Amino acid sequence: MTAADGLLPSTARIFVAGHRGLVGSAVTRRLEAEGHEVITRTREEVDLRDAEATAAFLGETRPDVVVLAAARVGGIMANHRYPVPFLEDNLRIQLSVIAGAHAADVDRLLFLGSSCIYPKHAPQPIREESLLTGPLEPTNEPYALAKIAGICQVRSYRRQYGRRYISAMPTNLYGPGDNFDPETSHVLPALIRRFHEARESGAPEVVLWGSGTPRREFLHSDDLAAACLTLLRSYDEPDPINVGCGSDLTIAELATTVASVTGFAGRITWDTSRPDGTPRKLLDVSRLSKLGFAPAIPLAEGIRDTYHGWLHANS
Numbered sequence: 155m156t157a158a159d160g161l162l163p164s165t166a167r168i169f170v171a172g173h174r175g176l177v178g179s180a181v182t183r184r185l186e187a188e189g190h191e192v193i194t195r196t197r198e199e200v201d202l203r204d205a206e207a208t209a210a211f212l213g214e215t216r217p218d219v220v221v222l223a224a225a226r227v228g229g230i231m232a233n234h235r236y237p238v239p240f241l242e243d244n245l246r247i248q249l250s251v252i253a254g255a256h257a258a259d260v261d262r263l264l265f266l267g268s269s270c271i272y273p274k275h276a277p278q279p280i281r282e283e284s285l286l287t288g289p290l291e292p293t294n295e296p297y298a299l300a301k302i303a304g305i306c307q308v309r310s311y312r313r314q315y316g317r318r319y320i321s322a323m324p325t326n327l328y329g330p331g332d333n334f335d336p337e338t339s340h341v342l343p344a345l346i347r348r349f350h351e352a353r354e355s356g357a358p359e360v361v362l363w364g365s366g367t368p369r370r371e372f373l374h375s376d377d378l379a380a381a382c383l384t385l386l387r388s389y390d391e392p393d394p395i396n397v398g399c400g401s402d403l404t405i406a407e408l409a410t411t412v413a414s415v416t417g418f419a420g421r422i423t424w425d426t427s428r429p430d431g432t433p434r435k436l437l438d439v440s441r442l443s444k445l446g447f448a449p450a451i452p453l454a455e456g457i458r459d460t461y462h463g464w465l466h467a468n469s
C-alpha cells in the first residue's frame with residue numbers, strides 16, 4: 155500500500171488486534187460488512203505482549219493496516235486493584251504491536267487510547283490540547299500513563315519514519331459482548347447485571363458504588379466502530395482525536411435508565427466507600443464532527459440492545 159492508494163483502499167487487508175473484545179468485535183463486524191479482508195489471531199495463537207511472536211506473525215501475514223484494540227481493560231475497581239498489569243500489559247502490547255507493524259512495513263495503524271489520559275480536572279468538554287496539562291485520576295493512572303506512552307509511540311513513528319499512524323481517544327464504551335463481571339466491569343454492564351439479578355430475585359434494593367454524582371459520557375461500540383472507519387479513511391495527524399457522543403449524564407441518572415430498561419422498581423442506594431473516580435470527563439468532539447462523524451445509537455436504545463444481547467448470551 156502506498157500514499158497514492160489513499161488512506162484506506164478497499165483492498166486493504168486489516169489486522170484487528172483484540173477481535174474478541176467489545177471494540178475489536180464491533181470493528182471487525184463493520185470492516186467485514188464494508189467488504190474488507192480482516193485478519194485475526196486469538197491471544198492463545200499470538201500473545202501480543204510477546205514482541206518476538208508478534209513481530210513474527212506480522213512479518214508473515216504483512217497486513218496493510220493494523221487496528222490496535224487489544225489491551226488490558228476494566229472498570230474503576232479493576233484498575234484500582236490491578237495497577238501492575240494495567241500498566242505493564244498495555245505497555246508491552248503497544249510496544250510489540252506498533253514496533254512490529256513498523257518492522258513489517260505496515261504504513262497505516264490506528265491506536266485506541268482512552269479519555270482517562272486527560273487530567274482529572276481538565277476543563278469540560280475536554281479538548282485534545284488538554285493532554286499532559288495536569289495530574290491524572292489516581293484510580294487509573296497506570297492505565298492512563300500506558301495509553302499516553304502509546305500516543306507518544308505513534309507520534310514518534312510518524313516523526314522518525316513518516317508512518318501514517320494515528321491515535322483515537324474514545325469515551326466510555328458499552329455494547330453487546332461487554333464484560334459483565336460485577337467486580338471488574340465498567341459501570342454500564344455492571345448496572346445491567348445488578349438490576350436484572352435484583353429484579354429476578356425480588357431484592358428490594360440495589361447498592362451501587364460511589365456517590366452517583368460523577369458524570370460520564372457513553373458511546374455504543376457500533377458507533378465507535380463507525381468512527382474508526384471515518385478516522386482510517388480521513389484522519390492523518392500526529393495529535394490524538396477524541397471519539398464521543400457529545401453529551402453526558404450522572405451515574406444516578408444512568409442508574410434510573412438502566413433500572414427502567416431492566417424492569418427493577420426497588421430502591422437504589424450508594425456505597426460511598428467505593429471510589430467515584432474522575433468527577434466528569436465529557437469529550438469535546440468538534441474535530442471528529444468536522445470529519446463528518448455523528449453517532450447513530452441513542453443511549454436508551456443502546457442499553458436495551460446490550461441488555462437483550464446479554465440475556466440471549468446467558469439463556
Ligand SMILES: NC(=O)C1=CN([C@@H]2O[C@H](COP(=O)(O)OP(=O)(O)OC[C@H]3O[C@@H](n4cnc5c(N)ncnc54)[C@H](OP(=O)(O)O)[C@@H]3O)[C@@H](O)[C@H]2O)C=CC1
Binds near residue numbers: 325
Ligand atoms: N471499554 C471501554 O469503555 C473503553 C475502551 N477503550 C479502549 O478500546 C480498546 C478495546 O477495549 P475493549 O474492547 O473494551 O476491551 P476488551 O477487554 O473487551 O477486549 C480486549 C481485547 O484485547 C485482547 N487482549 C488482551 N490482552 C491480550 C494479549 N496479551 N494478547 C492478545 N490479545 C489480548 C483480549 O483478548 P481475549 O478475548 O483473549 O481476552 C480482547 O479481545 C482498548 O484499547 C481500550 O483501552 C477506550 C475507552 C473506553
Ligand SMILES: C[C@H]1O[C@H](OP(=O)(O)OP(=O)(O)OC[C@H]2O[C@@H](n3cnc4c(=O)[nH]c(N)nc43)[C@H](O)[C@@H]2O)[C@@H](O)[C@@H](O)C1=O
Binds near residue numbers: 326336362432
Ligand atoms: C473507560 C474508563 O473506565 C474506568 O473509569 P470510570 O469511568 O471511572 O469507570 P467505571 O465505568 O468503572 O465507573 C464509572 C462510575 O460509575 C460508578 N459505579 C457505580 N456503580 C458501579 C458498579 O457497579 N460498577 C462500576 N464499575 N462502577 C460503578 C463508579 O464508582 C464511577 O463513579 C477506567 O477503567 C478508565 O481507565 C477508563 O478508561
